[in-house]
Amino acid sequence: MEIVVAVKPVPEAETRLRPDASHASLDPEGVKFVLAGYDESAVEQALLLKESTVGSRVRVLSFGPAPRTEEVLRAAVALGCDSATWVEHPSDLLPDAVLSARCIATAIAGPFSGLVLCGRQSGDEEGGIFAGALGALLKVPSLGYATNLRWKEPRGQLTLQRSIEGGLEEVESSLPLVVGLQQAWNDPRTAKLPNILKSRKAAIEKIPWEATVATLGPHAIPGTVRRTFRLPPPRTGAKMIRYDSPQDAAAQLVRLLREEAKVFP
């Protein structure tokens, strides 16, 4: 099975967010970008499928600027991906999910018959658009919110579950397919030191931005423009309820929720 994983470098969870000078986007200065969240689950799921099917290979792709994109690809190689492709763009370009999908689709190229995995949303802008857009571009079915992918050998069918409103949907599909991953059941693996060292020297295929632009033509611009990046006013800390008894605390809280916060039905 041909398995492709698409990942996006995102700021690590502990990052202190700050707007850049234009106040339109996150200031990347000093931010550590990592492979995180749903993308980690996508890589883990790809590796689990590879280990359970004979002759599978995992190719990881990422669309983004230097140096963060190359770093994230090396992290994926250290985890066990077989090859990596960096679809580069200039650091001043602010792509949206549809443009990212177009660039990744260009790099996948040709009639695609395998499985594409990605996070069901990115760890930064959280749009949840990428899988559907990529599926439409590759002209293959797509679905998000997936977990627990299994390959059923005799008939060549993929089974999976989707964690959606109201419950767990069981789905069966043939390939090709694009899947957006919900979190994995188990904690994703971590890379072993020798593999991290090896990944530093791994060959990474690089597709220069000019080549992507030449392929995409007028589609090589984002369809959305970021205008503002605002931080909410800092939360000043909870109003702590002082109480004589648990019953008193409960009565005070219900009264505050009703009369002050006006959220109690």
Next chain:
Amino acid sequence: MVVVAELRDGRLVEPVREAIGVARSIGGAGATVIGVYVGPPASEGVGEFSRAGLDRVVAVEGEPFARTTSSARARTVAELLRELAPRVVLLAGTSEGRDLAGRLAVEWEAGVATNVTAVEPLAPGPIQLTRPIFGGRATQGLELPGERAVLALRPHTFPPAAASADAAPVERRAPTLPQVPVGAPTMTGFTASATGRGPDLAEASIVVSGGRGVKTPENFAIVEALAESLGAAVGASRAVTDAGWRPSSLQVGQTGKSVSPQLYIAIGISGAIQHLVGMVSSRVIVAINSDAQAPIFKVADYGIAGDLFQLVPALTAEVRRVRGR
């Protein structure tokens, strides 16, 4: 404008009414709002949709749609959009709506945004909107300069449209495209979630979550009892789902679900960043924790420090008392 319907168990889901409300408010008095339904035959749900404040409804019904996922229906929706030629398509920001949004953006060649929490009234020029990013830790102002836009709205953010007394005319059409394209994923089963009795976590207007401070899987029942008294959905921190006390579908946080209810009550949750990013955009946050120094109190609006095994049952009793049951 077009609003795409989503039904569950044959009934219209609430966020679709919110989308109709947004279409009415951004389009102004003269706007035409057309409802589109593509799915299995559903006379009751389509009837509800037609009375939800629309000018007309176009319904493409076919039995095989019941087994397909949104990517199979997207082609039919996109075909209708090419014919109806709206400026804006509004979707409920459910898993279904967001899966559909990305496909429609490509198949109908439109700009797209999801998790939308505010839209400026339509005027000549780009569409201006706002959405939370980084789990609600920042807000993004976004502009869609193209002629067509697909917007998936964050559930529970906008008021629903008032239902209309008269039903809008419904035009029923037979599907013209394959309902289950060759090789398409098909649904083979459905298991209602552990929260099946209460509202769904992602859609609930009140969420009650428990964390490590609850100490044992059996004790988690006090969290569930409070949720039941409030008509709330039950959530959990990663510590709880990793330990297997409750299923991972209940996990709120970076690797679980992001929620933004009107009221979020965190019980025995210390407030690791992993959890905070999934709930910090809730309107009002209450924290109950034995440790008065827990970081959760920094993001909460109201806090009670103390023995949660006494406080939570007392709160449940108080809620039952004031609600008269």
